[in-house]
Amino acid sequence: xxxxxxxxxxxxxxxxKGESKDEVIKEMIxxxxxxxxxxxxxxxxxxxxENLGSTGIGKGIAIPHCRSLVVNRLRVAFGRxxxxxxxxxxxxxxxxxxxxxxxxPLEVSNQYLPVLGKIAQFAREPDVPERxxxxxxxxxFLALLEEKNL
Amino acid sequence: MHAQxxxxxxxxxxxxxxxxxxxxxxxxDMEEQVFHVSIDDALAKLEEKIREMEDSLSAQxxxxxxxxxxxxxxxxxxxxxxxxxxxxxxxxxxLASDAERNQDLRSCENCGRFLYLID
Numbered sequence: 001x002x003x004x005x006x007x008x009x010x011x012x013x014x015x016x017k018g019e020s021k022d023e024v025i026k027e028m029i030x031x032x033x034x035x036x037x038x039x040x041x042x043x044x045x046x047x048x049x050e051n052l053g054s055t056g057i058g059k060g061i062a063i064p065h066c067r068s069l070v071v072n073r074l075r076v077a078f079g080r081x082x083x084x085x086x087x088x089x090x091x092x093x094x095x096x097x098x099x100x101x102x103x104x105p106l107e108v109s110n111q112y113l114p115v116l117g118k119i120a121q122f123a124r125e126p127d128v129p130e131r132x133x134x135x136x137x138x139x140x141f142l143a144l145l146e147e148k149n150l
Numbered sequence: 151m152h153a154q155x156x157x158x159x160x161x162x163x164x165x166x167x168x169x170x171x172x173x174x175x176x177x178x179d180m181e182e183q184v185f186h187v188s189i190d191d192a193l194a195k196l197e198e199k200i201r202e203m204e205d206s207l208s209a210q211x212x213x214x215x216x217x218x219x220x221x222x223x224x225x226x227x228x229x230x231x232x233x234x235x236x237x238x239x240x241x242x243x244x245l246a247s248d249a250e251r252n253q254d255l256r257s258c259e260n261c262g263r264f265l266y267l268i269d
Contacts (some may be wrong), residue, residue: 044160052181053188057184066167068163072230104228116180
């Protein structure tokens with residue numbers, strides 16, 4: 001199981017428009033293509049998770065995540081906000097790169113935690129933040145995932 | 151979506167989050183070490199929110215919810231490809247293909263759990 005398998009170009013947005021944490025979370029959810037009610041429930045769950053502690057892990061990276069009945073398989077998305085957004089991160093720095101992970105409550109393949117761990121590992125690679133800043137297309141993002149071989 | 155079903159889904163998701171923190175060491179470690187979450191604080195907040203959401207259910211639905219929670223654990227389950235994911239018995243075709251998906255509060259005829267239709 002490699003991270004690249006979970007991403008496609010359609011779930012990568014390199015120009016998030018939102019100016020606040022809430023707005024970019026909504027934009028990220030929209031990348032998953034759920035119906036409106038499901039999007040609303042998922043937004044509430046992600047907000048509640050954020051209320052337990054920010055998912056901004058520092059170095060400009062956040063990984064909002066939760067389990068929810070509104071998805072029937074693991075879903076991920078990546079978004080970039082070049083100017084940064086206040087995510088109440090651990091290091092109090094603005095977030096530029098956001099990885100969204102949502103999984104159903106029960107997974108036969110049990111991918112949620114390993115994928116969450118791999119994304120955290122990917123995000124912490126020293127060259128990754130700079131390369132995420134520089135990339136021009138979703139395809140480059142997918143290529144970086146492949147290169148890192150996580 | 152039926153308003154009560156929406157509340158039930160939210161309760162179920164909150165309970166899932168609580169269960170993961172209580173029973174899955176990997177998830178607890180991840181939240182503590184990567185995201186610096188205080189597990190005790192998180193559990194207390196989740197507990198409070200679950201109670202608040204349970205109180206917002208109608209009396210009739212809350213009664214069924216409490217009976218199911220005591221007997222079956224999971225109260226709301228998805229229907230995926232025509233199968234109830236609580237008891238893994240097929241649900242009637244008319245229900246599984248309902249054009250007005252999740253507009254009504256429906257239950258599995260076999261296990262009694264509330265059903266959430268999902269693609």
